[in-house]
Each structure stands twice: as structure tokens, then as C-alpha cells.
Amino acid sequence: MAAKNISITVKIWRQANETAKGCLETYALKEISTDMSFLEMLDVLNEQLTLAGKDPVVFDHDCREGICGMCGAVVDGIAHGPERGTTLCQLHMRHFKDGQVICIEPFRAKAFPLVRDLMVDRSAFDRIIQAGGFVSMNTGSAPDANTVSVPQQQAEQAMDAAACIGCGACVASCPNAAAMLFTSAKISQLPLCPKGDLNGNVGPCPW
Ligand code: FES
Incomplete structure (x- = not known):
């Protein structure tokens, strides 16, 4: 599908920190290429905000290839947006219409305290992993x-x-x-991976 430019309006949750009062702020964006990813659209917005002397929107991202799990926001009420099996970084603007109003909020869960804007603290997942396993190092x-x-x-x-x-x-x-989905996936994955025993021998997990 040939790329075209669309104009959209985004309503984005802005919140300075976990305890500050947040609100949705509205921004108009013009000439957004339908070939852009959702995060590239946010990059364009942040460039505009920065040039205007305003604070850019804080959001999580890393690989931008759908493999690291760092990105994420709720787009029009759906985590990662409307495309099934697609992370936010792999969601493309071709799935949105010219003139569309898009609402973007952070993941909302008590276990994920908000850090700022769309960024949340997901270290609860690290604690789940830490609670269920051990690492032994053969140096x-x-x-x-x-x-x-x-x-x-x-x-x-x-x-x-x-x-x-x-x-x-x-x-x-x-x-x-x-x-539970995350926990069950890790319970299925990690015991199948090589684990060391207390003597430093590495092999299949003995559980
Ligand atoms: S940034 Fe890595 S999965 Fe989206």
C-alpha cells in the first residue's frame, strides 16, 4: 500500500510523577506518514513539543522490533492498540484514518506504578522472576x-x-x-532452560 500523509489528533495522558494529578492533553499532528510506526509518530510529536520549548511525552521503548517487551501504552482502550498480536512499536499509522482522534494512556495497574506520562514501572515482573529461580555461575x-x-x-x-x-x-x-499469563509463560520456559546445580554443574533443570 502506497504511503500517504494523514492528519490526526492525539489525546495523551500527561502526568509529572506517580503522585501528581494527571490529565489528557490534546495535540494536533499534520503530515504523519502512514508508513510511520506509532512510536515514530510520538517521536514527531516530541520534536514539535521540544522545538516549542515544552516537555516531550515520556514513553518506554527499546528494540522497536517487537521483541524486547519494553514498549506499551493503551491506545483507544486497548493495550498496544487495535492490531492483534502487535506491539506498539510494530503498530503502523496505516491502521488509522485521516482526521482520527486517538486516545493514548499508560498501562493502568496497581502493580505498575506510573513513572511519568506513558512510562510505568514494571519491575514487579523482575520480582516474580527473582522469586522463582536461582542462578549459579561456573566461573x-x-x-x-x-x-x-x-x-x-x-x-x-x-x-x-x-x-x-x-x-x-x-x-x-x-x-x-x-x-498469571506472564507467570505461567515463565514457569513453562525457565525450567526447560539450563540450570546449574549447587556444585556448579550446568544441565537441564532438575525440577
Ligand atoms: S520496543 Fe521492543 S517490543 Fe516494542
């Missing part, structure tokens, strides 16, 4: 590059469960803000 020489720590089929099963990239959209979408 000897590096293992052979062709060492097979776990059988191939087991590694593939772990990779299937690793499809959960820990973005937190399940928490933001759940009426109870539960992290």
Missing part, C-alpha cells in the same frame, strides 16, 4: 561453543514459551490486573 573457562546443555526439543519448547516478551499488556488488560 571456570568458557564452555565449548558446540556444547548442548539441553536437548533440542526441550530448547524449542522453551522458545515457544519465550514468545511472552514480558511487556505487561496482559496485566493492563486483565480486570484484576493479574500477571
Whole structure:
């Protein structure tokens, strides 16, 4: 589909910190290419805000390739926006219409305290991981590059469960803000990965 430019209006949640009062602020954007990703559209907005001497919108992102799980916001009431199986960084502006008004809010869950604007603290996920496992380090020489720590089929099963990239959209979408999807994905993934025993030997998890 050939790219075209659209004009949109975005209503974005602005909040200076966890305890400050927040509100939706409205911004008009012109000449947004339909080839842009949603985050690139926010980059354009932030450039405009910065040039106008205003604070840019704070939002999480890292890989912008749909693999790291860092990005995320609620777009028109849906975590990561309207496209199924698509992270915010992989959502493209071609899915929006010229003249559309788009509402953008942070993931809302008590376990994800708001840091600023669209950025939330998802370290609760780190604590879930920390609570359920251990790491042992064999500080000897590096293992052979062709060492097979776990059988191939087991590694593939772990990779299937690793499809959960820990973005937190399940928490933001759940009426109870539960992290059961994330937790079950990690319980399925991590025990299949190589684990060290207390003697420093690395092999399949003994659980
Ligand atoms: S920025 Fe990495 S998944 Fe979106």
C-alpha cells in the first residue's frame, strides 16, 4: 500500500510523577506518514513539543522490533492498540484514518506504578522472576561453543514459551490486573532452560 500523509489528533495522558494529578492533553499532528510506526509518530510529536520549548511525552521503548517487551501504552482502550498480536512499536499509522482522534494512556495497574506520562514501572515482573529461580555461575573457562546443555526439543519448547516478551499488556488488560499469563509463560520456559546445580554443574533443570 502506497504511503500517504494523514492528519490526526492525539489525546495523551500527561502526568509529572506517580503522585501528581494527571490529565489528557490534546495535540494536533499534520503530515504523519502512514508508513510511520506509532512510536515514530510520538517521536514527531516530541520534536514539535521540544522545538516549542515544552516537555516531550515520556514513553518506554527499546528494540522497536517487537521483541524486547519494553514498549506499551493503551491506545483507544486497548493495550498496544487495535492490531492483534502487535506491539506498539510494530503498530503502523496505516491502521488509522485521516482526521482520527486517538486516545493514548499508560498501562493502568496497581502493580505498575506510573513513572511519568506513558512510562510505568514494571519491575514487579523482575520480582516474580527473582522469586522463582536461582542462578549459579561456573566461573571456570568458557564452555565449548558446540556444547548442548539441553536437548533440542526441550530448547524449542522453551522458545515457544519465550514468545511472552514480558511487556505487561496482559496485566493492563486483565480486570484484576493479574500477571498469571506472564507467570505461567515463565514457569513453562525457565525450567526447560539450563540450570546449574549447587556444585556448579550446568544441565537441564532438575525440577
Ligand atoms: S520496543 Fe521492543 S517490543 Fe516494542
